[in-house]
Amino acid sequence: MRARQLSRWTAGLVAVAAVGTTTACGGGQEAATTTAPDRGKPAGAERNTDERAAEEAALAAYTGYLAASRTASRRSDPQHPELTRFLADPLLTRVQVSLRQARDHGAVSTGTLRSEPTVISVNLDSSPPTVEIQDCLDATGYRMVYVSDKRVVPGTRGSRHLATATAARYPDGRWLINAGAAHRDQPC
Incomplete structure (x- = not known):
């Protein structure tokens, strides 16, 4: 029984060790036009500007999420304040x-x-607007260790x-990471 609990706990720690991404990811949604063009500006130009802004904001949120998760993981601090700055539920709760x-x-x-993140899709028409990010995470130098003796936690290599x-862009205008998945069976 204890071995089974340790195995489940270890699986959860591996998720945190590899950024805490344990929820299902969204499908590849295609971007669609969301705003009316300004006068004198072609519709495509505004769309490209809006998409680029969404991509930049989403990548900034993702980078912040990774940094906040790493900092929180170094102390195993589920209340680390930076987590709520970059994460939203359901991913926030799973990481905590x-x-x-x-x-x-x-x-x-x-x-x-x-980390080497790239944007794979932008959907400004969804409610809320979303950006899908794909990343090649290199966690080969990242480990979970026991505080007491610095031994590596089994199964967390x-x-x-x-x-x-x-x-996702929330009503207050912030882009937050609300879902993610680590695909350990897909090397990059």
Whole structure:
């Protein structure tokens, strides 16, 4: 029984170690026109400007999410204030639960996580507007260790794999990461 609980806990920690992305990702949605063009500006030019702005904001949120997750994981702090600055539910809750489990088991993250995110789709017509991000995460230098003796937590050795995330624009104008998935079976 204890081995099964350890296995489930380890699986949860691996998710945190690889950025905490444990929810399903959205499908590849195609971008569509959302705003009326300004006078004197072609519709396509405004659309491209809006899409570029959405891409930049979503990538900034994703980068902030990675940084906040790494910082929170170094102390296994589920209440780290930067998490709510870049994450929204349901991903926020899943990351916080994983961090709480790590803390309860006396584990923290160490090492380096490398990221190469790209935008794969923008949908400004959805409610809320979304941006899908694909990333090649290199977690080979990122580990969960026990605080007490710095031993590596079994099953938390990182890999280089595909990850996906969804950024959504909320009513207050912020872009937040609300869904993501680590695809450990898909190396990159």
